[in-house]
Amino acid sequence: MQIEMKGISKAFGKNEVLKDVNFSVHGGQVHALMGENGAGKSTLMNILTGLLKADGGQIIVDGQKVKYQNALDAEHHGISFIHQEMNNFAEMTVLENMFLNKEITNKAGLLDTKTMRKQAKEVLQRLDADVNLDAEIGTLSVGTQQMIEIAKSLMNDTQILIMDEPSAALTEKEIDRMFEIVKTLQKQGVGIIYISHRMQEIFQITDEITVMRDGLTVSNYQTQDTNVQQIVKDMVGRELDDFYPERHPNFGETRLKLTNFTQKGVFSNISFEVKAGEILAFSGLMGAGRTEIMRSLFGIDPHDSGEIEVNGKIVKISSPSDGIKNGIGFLTENRKEEGLILDATIAANIDLPSIDGFVKHGIIDQKADDDFVDMLIKRLTVKATSRNNLAGDLSGGNQQKVVLAKWVGSGSQILILDEPTRGVDVGAKREIYDLMNELTDRGVAIIMISSDLQEVIGFSDRIAVVYEGTLTGEIPTADATQEKVMTLATGGKLDE
Ligand SMILES: Nc1ncnc2c1ncn2[C@@H]1O[C@H](COP(=O)(O)OP(=O)(O)OP(=O)(O)O)[C@@H](O)[C@H]1O
Ligand SMILES: [Mg+2]
Incomplete structure (x- = not known):
């Protein structure tokens, strides 16, 4: 044929x-x-x-x-x-x-x-x-x-x-x-x-x-x-230089600390911390429990035991609004079901966690809000004719960018990005990495879940590896190799 x-x-x-x-x-x-x-x-x-x-x-x-x-x-x-x-x-x-x-x-x-x-x-x-x-x-x-x-x-x-x-x-x-x-x-x-x-x-x-x-x-x-x-x-339409931009991290205080975080039968005794200005990558095979840990941390799912500390204070998180209140943003991997309202405009989607900031005396400052949305659309190179396009009419990769814009715009100090570049083209990937660099320069702590090993090794500061619901190890990215990460991701041990 x-x-x-x-x-x-x-x-x-x-x-x-x-x-x-x-x-x-x-x-x-x-x-x-x-x-x-x-x-x-x-x-x-x-x-x-x-x-x-x-x-x-x-x-x-x-x-x-x-x-x-x-x-x-x-x-x-x-x-x-x-x-x-x-x-x-x-x-x-x-x-x-x-x-x-x-x-x-x-x-x-x-x-x-x-x-x-x-x-x-x-x-x-x-x-x-x-x-x-x-x-x-x-x-x-x-x-x-x-x-x-x-x-x-x-x-x-x-x-x-x-x-x-x-x-x-x-x-x-x-x-x-x-x-x-x-x-x-x-x-x-x-x-x-x-x-x-x-x-x-x-x-x-x-x-x-x-x-x-x-x-x-x-x-x-x-x-x-x-x-x-x-x-x-x-x-x-142009040459791209190095695919992964360099990291020049300048770590600050610990933004988030988890201790013995457990949801029975799903993940257990997860302990780690992320500092201001740091990108902590979460690697592991699909189904290892990375997304589940983050869902509980953000408050979508419950947890049974363990402690969450945000900026040095123990906090209780039992719903996403608790998560947001504590400065956490969560870009979910499943944009179609959780990340995006398909029959709402790009602007409405981006505004969701941020709109309160544009309300003065009960009235929305529409101009400021529009500028904010347009800035993000431009910054993330979302391909659309206007901020009023329906999210559902965008191409797959551009939908991903809108969800990212939503959380970047929210001003969260702790950002969980679950597969942030999935389905995104090479040029836009680079934009997203540059943006992550800017965010960490401003003191945001980023947790990046990624199934792309090259990305994990190419663009993070530290790599935490999850296997069957437990953390099997942490490697400074500077010492990481694909073999080391895969060894931990499949339940193996690194010989020191
Ligand atoms: N039903 C629709 N109504 C309006 N615009 C649409 C519709 N479907 C697609 N578009 C627009 O057409 C353009 C091409 O979209 P398309 O989904 O074909 O891109 P793509 O190459 O598959 O991108 P991706 O790599 O992100 O999947 C986009 O600008 C998109 O917003
Ligand atoms: Mg497509």
Whole structure:
């Protein structure tokens, strides 16, 4: 199968997102689609699969011009789309989800669960995935949910598979597994369109790279003929110097101290401290309990025992408003469910924890508030036409920036950032690191949870490692290596 998209254009209101985009993919190929946050990658794929209508241009499949009216049309042609934000219904079982809108019924019109189970098992087996078909989707890890999405697409006799940032929420191990699947599918002649902001994996598994910028296709290479610098330059339109800015930390007082912090069965005896001006990275495998510790610390979840000290005073935190009152800000990893109100404007989202500061005698100082929001939008390079755009209309990476803006603007002295650069493009990553440097210069203490080992080692002062709900060690970043961190993250010990 060969698909060509030619001269595709698309505008949302006055926002011309795609001006003249050319892109093609054929069976047996892994083709990377690259571009900054908001470049239009997801939009282009929505057009290819009939979820959105292009304003102009052509889609040619095996030499024939086609018009997809809806996603089912595209599916019939063997095109499957695994979306950037998985839209699984959390309460559905795996089986229900896999056969959503494709239920098999017997002659009497009743659900033929036996056949459905058999087919589901077969396809999951092809992926070597051991999944309980009766488990509720919401109880499974993101990696497993991803696997189910892939399995689903295989049931449709897929010829072209679109994967929009499939690795963003996966563990290293799950990513390796997914790569194997990608390679197997490729051998079977499936064409794969692969969207990711992780350069390393682009060079690991793709054959061809197309880069988009400002609504145009700017370059196209065979992967073996190009390199990371070139792609970054094409994406951002300029050369980026060192990827991780230097740290010049100047530590102050201890801002936060945890002692024997415990939630039974989840994490136990967590003790650490963070100083003003410090970035403490939390590393560990997904599911190790890092996010859970932070949720309890911020007051979203309870804790059973242990002490929290903020600026030298023991405090009680049993709700997020306690957390905020004590100067803690929390950028959650799950922006779609917890971090962002999708049907509210960018401004309303950013304002949430800060609006009180703009109220004088019961009246909002709108001008000051607008300036504040605009400053943050500019500072974080959020790609939007106005502060009044709905958060839900932004690209994935730009949504992440809005959540970050919200907490940066809140003036919190202790910031917990859970995967702050997930899904964010290279240029914007750099902006976020620069901003973290500025915050720590101003005496903010930052806790950064990150699953990106390079980021942990490249941009922190100290690394705490969590394994199965306990802290297995702390390493000054200057002495850290990937091996050391991985050893602790897998329950091993460092020999001194
Ligand atoms: N439904 C919509 N209404 C209005 N604007 C939209 C809509 N969907 C997307 N856009 C805008 O189109 C642009 C391209 O968004 P798109 O999601 O395609 O970017 P992307 O390249 O996938 O970015 P990311 O890397 O962040 O996922 C953005 O400026 C976004 O705000
Ligand atoms: Mg996208």
